[in-house]
Amino acid sequence: MLHKAVQVRLYPTKEQQVLLAQTFGSARWWWNYALNKSIESYKETGKGLGRSALNALLPDLKKAEDTSWLAECYSQVLQATTLNLTTAYKNFFDKRAGFPKFKSKHGKQSIQYPQNVKIVEGNVDPSATLGVKIPGNIGIVKAKIHRPIEGKIKTVTISKTPSGKYFASILTEVEGDNPTTAEGKIYGVDLGLKHFAVVTDGEKVSKYDNPKHLAKHEKNLKRKQQKLARKPKGSNSRYKYRKVVAKVYERLSNSRQDFLHKLSYKLVSDSQAVIVENLHVKGMVRNHKLAKAISDCGWGTFTNFLAYKLERKGAKLVEIDRWFPSSKLCSNCFYQMGEMPLDVREWTCPHCGTHHDRDGNAAINIRAEGIRWLLAEGSAVSAVGGEVRPKMGRKSNLRHSPLSTEADTALGTPSQCG
Numbered sequence: 261m262l263h264k265a266v267q268v269r270l271y272p273t274k275e276q277q278v279l280l281a282q283t284f285g286s287a288r289w290w291w292n293y294a295l296n297k298s299i300e301s302y303k304e305t306g307k308g309l310g311r312s313a314l315n316a317l318l319p320d321l322k323k324a325e326d327t328s329w330l331a332e333c334y335s336q337v338l339q340a341t342t343l344n345l346t347t348a349y350k351n352f353f354d355k356r357a358g359f360p361k362f363k364s365k366h367g368k369q370s371i372q373y374p375q376n377v378k379i380v381e382g383n384v385d386p387s388a389t390l391g392v393k394i395p396g397n398i399g400i401v402k403a404k405i406h407r408p409i410e411g412k413i414k415t416v417t418i419s420k421t422p423s424g425k426y427f428a429s430i431l432t433e434v435e436g437d438n439p440t441t442a443e444g445k446i447y448g449v450d451l452g453l454k455h456f457a458v459v460t461d462g463e464k465v466s467k468y469d470n471p472k473h474l475a476k477h478e479k480n481l482k483r484k485q486q487k488l489a490r491k492p493k494g495s496n497s498r499y500k501y502r503k504v505v506a507k508v509y510e511r512l513s514n515s516r517q518d519f520l521h522k523l524s525y526k527l528v529s530d531s532q533a534v535i536v537e538n539l540h541v542k543g544m545v546r547n548h549k550l551a552k553a554i555s556d557c558g559w560g561t562f563t564n565f566l567a568y569k570l571e572r573k574g575a576k577l578v579e580i581d582r583w584f585p586s587s588k589l590c591s592n593c594f595y596q597m598g599e600m601p602l603d604v605r606e607w608t609c610p611h612c613g614t615h616h617d618r619d620g621n622a623a624i625n626i627r628a629e630g631i632r633w634l635l636a637e638g639s640a641v642s643a644v645g646g647e648v649r650p651k652m653g654r655k656s657n658l659r660h661s662p663l664s665t666e667a668d669t670a671l672g673t674p675s676q677c678g
């Protein structure tokens with residue numbers, strides 16, 4: 261079975277917007293409540309709460325006087341929220357993501373329907389040929405669908421951006437075997453702050469920088485955020501200005517995603533495997549300045565883009581352990597340097613005398629480590645080239661696309677930076 265995700269723009273009516281807002285609100289409240297319960301349980305017993313334990317809390321909440329409005333929420337939306345929360349927990353424990361965050365009503369809103377969403381020929385509006393039928397009381401929402409939706413609809417995520425746009429991300433399942441590719445290049449990728457990505461195919465090293473206009477958008481966002489902070493709390497002008505800030509944020513995140521899509525497409529188009537370091541966000545948070553830069557620069561989103569694009573063509577994404585000393589290891593003789601401060605851009609190996617560009621050397625090491633792992637795992641990789649280092653006892657893993665659990669992650673929602 262193949263999974264595909266398509267994103268379409270939705271145009272709900274005023275009444276539908278109200279109903280959606282209620283559903284967003286219920287799902288958000290439940291997420292925060294369940295997350296809080298899990299944290300409390302963890303503090304008391306050393307264990308979080310699983311999916312069924314959390315879902316078992318719902319019937320009583322729906323009966324309780326102050327939370328009885330939960331009963332009006334389409335129950336599968338609440339259960340999908342539970343599933344996403346437990347998945348977020350698992351990703352955290354597998355070191356693939358940071359700790360799940362509480363959701364705010366000012367951020368992007370989203371709800372997921374695990375089944376019963378249909379694409380319908382609409383006479384909702386003469387200008388719309390198609391609509392998305394959402395279960396519960398919402399009904400058919402006018403949609404702009406550019407291509408026919410192939411296959412069986414699995415889940416649909418409805419979201420609203422802070423600037424007020426609605427989208428549906430539709431995940432489908434199509435008949436057919438997953439392809440596999442054992443031809444093409446094997447790329448080693450070092451993600452960094454100086455250059456966004458330094459890539460090697462074993463022969464040459466290429467450096468990819470964040471596009472310049474990103475910095476311009478970032479500066480603009482910062483200025484507008486400061487202006488927002490100066491507006492009196494609770495004032496109408498503050499409320500209005502919040503939308504202005506959300507629009508700038510959206511422009512920034514769109515151009516960042518555009519860059520990440522183009523670069524990931526480039527690396528996937530002629531490769532059989534891409535090797536990256538696992539971003540152990542938790543460890544990075546120790547250095548706050550660095551953590552900020554990481555959450556801004558979209559490494560996590562980039563890795564997700566690579567994962568699903570590679571899976572789609574049957575190629576592999578290998579994530580090697582984050583604590584692998586890729587910068588400190590001489591890629592020529594494997595001598596390991598004791599220290600390698602961030603400002604050292606070039607160095608000479610004291611053992612073999614090879615002069616290294618810091619990032620190029622790291623990318624070569626990452627690539628070699630990934631190839632070693634692929635061979636040990638028995639993957640049919642062809643024409644690997646280069647030298648393969650002996651095993652050094654680190655964990656690596658083959659990343660599977662996150663498509664099946666969180667369609668909107670694969671489509672790169674801004675909240676998934678990091």
Ligand SMILES: [Zn+2]
Nearest residue numbers: 590593609612
């Ligand atoms: Zn050396």
